[in-house]
Amino acid sequence: MSKVLILAEHDKGALKKVTLNTLAFARQYVAKFGGSYDFAVLGHNVAGVAEALRGYGAGAVHLADHADLAHPIASAWAKVLADLAKSIGADMVVAPATTTGKDVLPRTAVRLGAGMASDIIALTDSGAFARPMWAGNLTGNVKISTANKVISVRASAFDAAEATGGQSPVVAFAADPALASTRVKFVSFDGVQSTRPDLAEATTIVAGGRGLKDRFYAVTEPLADVLGAAIGATRAAVDDGYAPNDLQIGQTGKVVAPQLYFAIAMSGAVQHLAGMKNSKVIVAINKNPDEPIFKVADYGLVADAFVAVPELTAQIKALRG
Amino acid sequence: MKILVSAKRVSDPNAKLAIAKDGKWIEGDVEYILNPFCENAIECALQIAEANEGTETVAIGIGDDETARFIRQGALARGIDRGILVSAEEASIDSDLIARIYQGVVHREKPDIVLLGKQAIDGDSNQVGQLLAEYLGWPQATFASKVEVSGNKAIVTREVDGGLETLEVSLPCVITADLRLNEPRFASLAGIMKAKKKPFDELEIDDLDLEDTDTKVQIVGLSTPSGRKAGVIVKDVEELVQKLRSEARAI
Ligand SMILES: Cc1cc2nc3c(=O)[nH]c(=O)nc-3n(C[C@H](O)[C@H](O)[C@H](O)COP(=O)(O)OP(=O)(O)OC[C@H]3O[C@@H](n4cnc5c(N)ncnc54)[C@H](O)[C@@H]3O)c2cc1C
Numbered sequence: 079m080s081k082v083l084i085l086a087e088h089d090k091g092a093l094k095k096v097t098l099n100t101l102a103f104a105r106q107y108v109a110k111f112g113g114s115y116d117f118a119v120l121g122h123n124v125a126g127v128a129e130a131l132r133g134y135g136a137g138a139v140h141l142a143d144h145a146d147l148a149h150p151i152a153s154a155w156a157k158v159l160a161d162l163a164k165s166i167g168a169d170m171v172v173a174p175a176t177t178t179g180k181d182v183l184p185r186t187a188v189r190l191g192a193g194m195a196s197d198i199i200a201l202t203d204s205g206a207f208a209r210p211m212w213a214g215n216l217t218g219n220v221k222i223s224t225a226n227k228v229i230s231v232r233a234s235a236f237d238a239a240e241a242t243g244g245q246s247p248v249v250a251f252a253a254d255p256a257l258a259s260t261r262v263k264f265v266s267f268d269g270v271q272s273t274r275p276d277l278a279e280a281t282t283i284v285a286g287g288r289g290l291k292d293r294f295y296a297v298t299e300p301l302a303d304v305l306g307a308a309i310g311a312t313r314a315a316v317d318d319g320y321a322p323n324d325l326q327i328g329q330t331g332k333v334v335a336p337q338l339y340f341a342i343a344m345s346g347a348v349q350h351l352a353g354m355k356n357s358k359v360i361v362a363i364n365k366n367p368d369e370p371i372f373k374v375a376d377y378g379l380v381a382d383a384f385v386a387v388p389e390l391t392a393q394i395k396a397l398r399g
Numbered sequence: 400m401k402i403l404v405s406a407k408r409v410s411d412p413n414a415k416l417a418i419a420k421d422g423k424w425i426e427g428d429v430e431y432i433l434n435p436f437c438e439n440a441i442e443c444a445l446q447i448a449e450a451n452e453g454t455e456t457v458a459i460g461i462g463d464d465e466t467a468r469f470i471r472q473g474a475l476a477r478g479i480d481r482g483i484l485v486s487a488e489e490a491s492i493d494s495d496l497i498a499r500i501y502q503g504v505v506h507r508e509k510p511d512i513v514l515l516g517k518q519a520i521d522g523d524s525n526q527v528g529q530l531l532a533e534y535l536g537w538p539q540a541t542f543a544s545k546v547e548v549s550g551n552k553a554i555v556t557r558e559v560d561g562g563l564e565t566l567e568v569s570l571p572c573v574i575t576a577d578l579r580l581n582e583p584r585f586a587s588l589a590g591i592m593k594a595k596k597k598p599f600d601e602l603e604i605d606d607l608d609l610e611d612t613d614t615k616v617q618i619v620g621l622s623t624p625s626g627r628k629a630g631v632i633v634k635d636v637e638e639l640v641q642k643l644r645s646e647a648r649a650i
Contacts, residue, residue, distance in 0.1 A: 089561065151566075152529065152539055177559040181541050184494075184529035193495060193615025196524045206619055211523050215416055216425075219620040223613075261569035262538035265554065269562040282649075305650065317579060323544070323558045329520065330578060332560070338649040348412055355627055359647045361639065367632070376630035376647065379639050389636045394650055397640065 080113030083163050084136075085120070085173035085182070088127040095279045096174035099233035101134060104172055106201055106236075116140060117246075118162055120155055120253070122148035128248045135242040140166070142253035149264040150178045154255035156185030162251050163190060163226075175230035175333075176278075183228050192226035197333075199235035213329040213352040233278055234335035234356060270324045277325070280308030281337045285327060285354070286320075287312040287344025289364070289383060294320035297342065297383060301391045304398065310334065310354075312344045328353035343383040346371025363387065400451050400548075400570075403501075403510040404444040404479065406460040407434045408469040409521045422620045424490035425521075431465065433473035436516025438583035439576035444514050445478050446581065447548050459483045459504055461497060467599070475594035476586035482599040483508075485607070493614040494522070498530035503607025505535060510571065512553065517542050517575040528575035538568040541575040 082104045087094040097117075104115045117139045119128045128141040142158050159182065163171050171186055173179035175197045187194040199217075200208040206219040207229065277283065284302040286294050286309070294315060302309050311321035313328060327334055329352040339357035344350060346362070346369055354360070355374050362375035365382050372378040379386060410416065411430040419426035441458065448454035458474030460466040463486065470482040485500050492500075505513060518525035532539035540546075540555035544563065547554045551570045556563050558577050568574075586594075604612055633639045643650045 149564075152541070153532070156533065177542060177557075180525050181529060181539075181559075184526040185533035185539075187495075187526075188498075188530055188533035193493070194526060194530075195616055196526060209523075210624075211621070212410070212416060212425075212521055213412060213523065214624065216418065216621050217624045218618050219622075221617050221619050222615060223617060224615045260538055261572075262540075263567040265565040265567050267562060267564050313578070322562070323579065324560060324562055329523065330518070338643075338647075359643070359649045360627075360630075361643070372632070373629045374627045377639055377642055378630065378632045379636065380632060381636075386636055390639065393636060393640045397644070397650070 080108060080111055080170055081166065081168045082107060082113060082115040082170045082172060083118050083166065083168035084115055085118050085159060085171065085179065086127055086131060087174050087176055087178060088119070088121065088124060091124060091126050093127050093130045095238055096176060096233040098238035099236045100172055100174045100231045101239040102236035103198065103201070103231045105239055107170070110201060110203070111205065116166060116168065118142065118159060120147050120158055132246045132248065133241040133243055134239065134246070135244060136246040138249045139246050140249050140251045142251040144253040144255055146255040146257035147253060150182060151257060151260065151262055151264060152181040152185055153260035153262060154257045155182045156189060158253045158255050159186045160189035161254065165251070169225060170227045170229065172229045172231055174233045179230045183230050187228040190226040190228065191224060192228045193222035193224045194228040195220050195222055196230050197232045198229050199232050210352070213348050214355065215348065232333055234333050270322045274302065275306070275308045277308045277310055277327070277332050277334055282307035283310045283334060283336045284340045284342070285310035285312070285344065286315055286342045288314035288318060289343025290315065290320065292320060293384065297387045301340065301387055304391055304395045312350050341371050341375065342387060344371060345369045346374065400454040400512070401508065401510040402444045402447060402454060402456045403505065403508055403513045404440050404456060404458050404474065405437045405515040406441065406458040406470045406474040407437050407516070407519050408432070408460070408462065408466050409434045409519055412520055418621045419490070423618045424621070431469070433469050434516050434519045435578065436518060436576055438473065439578060439580045440514040440516050441474050441477055441479060442581045442583040443546055443576055445584070447512070447546070451548065455480050457481045457483060457508060457510070459485065459501070461485045461487050461492070461500055462489050471594045471599070472586065472591065475597045476590040477584055478590060481597060483602060484599070485602045485604060487604055491614070493616040494524045494526040495530060495615045496612060498527050498534055499609050500604060500607060501527065501531045502534045503609055512548070512570060513573045515573070515575050517577050528573050532573040535573070537572050539573045540566050540568050542577045543574050544577050544579045546574060546580065
């Protein structure tokens with residue numbers, strides 16, 4: 079019997095949906111191999127996050143609320159998460175493969191003597207974990223041979239779990255982050271301001287590449303507005319300063335799988351495809367018909383994006399009245 | 400100051416990959432390159448060394464003679480002072496053992512900063528820097544897009560979800576490099592010539608006094624995921640809208 083501890087992801091006091099995708103993995107795991115799951119909420123003034131998780135069938139929602147956990151400093155979070163896992167006898171710790179999960183989980187694994195598998199997309203019947211490797215060109219099935227296991231979950235590979243009702247108890251955990259001894263200080267956070275849906279949560283994404291140049295937003299924004307979509311970008315568009323790093327999709331950025339993905343003025347490099355090729359419907363708009371993006375697109379339009387996208391925006395707007 | 404920096408070779412991202420017969424790694428005639436993130440780490444180490452006189456830079460790679468070539472050509476030829484190769488079979492070690500090998504080298508070398516790529520573009524695990532930092536009990540600053548070292552501190556800007564975070568870490572520390580950290584320089588011809596004469600140590604894992612050399616994670620099978628098929632080319636925006644509406648039911 080396993081006891082799975084799920085680290086909740088939250089932002090400014092609000093639960094992030096990727097936590098529920100991660101929960102879907104945990105439910106699959108305990109359905110297959112037996113056991114139960116609890117949530118861990120780390121942070122400061124985050125009782126609301128714990129409250130929001132009570133209806134999801136967890137044995138308990140552990141709340142480690144401490145001023146020194148206000149920012150996800152990896153060494154402090156890993157210590158508290160591992161302390162909590164030990165105190166409740168959890169043999170598996172999982173978190174979404176966000177930048178926080180990637181930062182915190184390996185340190186947690188060391189503290190638990192656990193092997194860690196990153197970016198899990200599926201579970202096999204024999205207990206192996208499937209994960210994309212080589213930018214998703216190969217899938218590796220990996221076994222973790224230690225009794226304790228740590229897993230980061232690729233949220234886009236699991237549908238968000240539904241609430242089951244019930245009221246899991248919220249249990250305060252006396253966290254001892256020992257931040258002072260970890261010799262690291264938070265200085266500042268320069269956040270991207272946006273009223274759009276999160277890339278990880280959007281059902282439609284309008285993504286632009288380097289071809290849009292300094293008209294990146296002029297082209298993508300109106301279309302995203304009519305569709306209620308999130309905006310994404312290639313690495314080249316970010317490198318050239320047309321879009322912030324938070325929008326980068328790909329092997330080294332975010333991995334998404336929306337219902338509809340517009341790939342505009344981008345070539346379709348393997349590293350970009352690694353982050354979006356599991357989207358349900360892909361539309362490519364590019365002026366060069368030979369670009370690899372057309373090999374993965376369901377619908378391709380060979381056209382100048384500066385002309386075609388405004389036209390597309392107008393037609394969809396007209397349709398929607 | 401002393402900086403230890405990673406030099407890992409990876410298969411070329413555009414290479415056609417063949418899965419080895421035992422299904423545990425790739426095989427055959429693939430082109431290799433230096434892991435792009437290690438290139439950023441190396442460039443960062445060189446820039447810190449240039450700004451701080453008396454800094455020694457040491458590149459470490461884990462693998463066979465082929466890896467040695469990448470340490471020389473990718474790191475020493477660019478200006479890193481020394482190289483260390485730890486012999487191991489790449490296909491049979493996991494992130495945890497790699498981190499413990501690094502830890503063994505850190506105990507011998509006593510660097511002030513260990514700089515690694517944030518991930519290797521073959522295994523894509525993004526773990527080694529963080530594992531190493533915990534094994535050493537050091538602070539970490541991962542996914543760095545800006546690094547400033549002054550005195551015994553590093554101010555590091557990190558690319559994280561939602562924006563950019565800045566941390567101040569005390570040395571010794573572990574930093575992992577993201578791609579926007581810098582533009583890696585090319586090796587000059589003189590650099591390539593010099594690299595041949597730079598000190599180069601070859602170590603066995605046994606030299607590092609690890610508690611054990613067990614792995615915690617094993618690849619049991621590699622496979623090729625089913626790809627997407629190309630769809631249709633539409634003739635204009637009108638046809639695209641019509642198809643998205645009535646065929647894909649996506650808008
Ligand atoms: C280690 C590593 C990791 C990487 N990780 C990522 C990653 O996570 N995400 C990522 O995206 N990339 C990543 N890359 C970069 C990747 O290899 C490509 O360089 C990048 O994706 C290219 O971006 P792009 O398609 O916008 O630019 P380009 O390849 O320059 O393509 C521009 C496209 O715009 C088209 N175009 C130009 N003008 C117009 C117009 N007016 N109308 C229509 N079309 C037009 C051109 O035909 C061309 O196809 C990584 C690279 C490395 C080495």
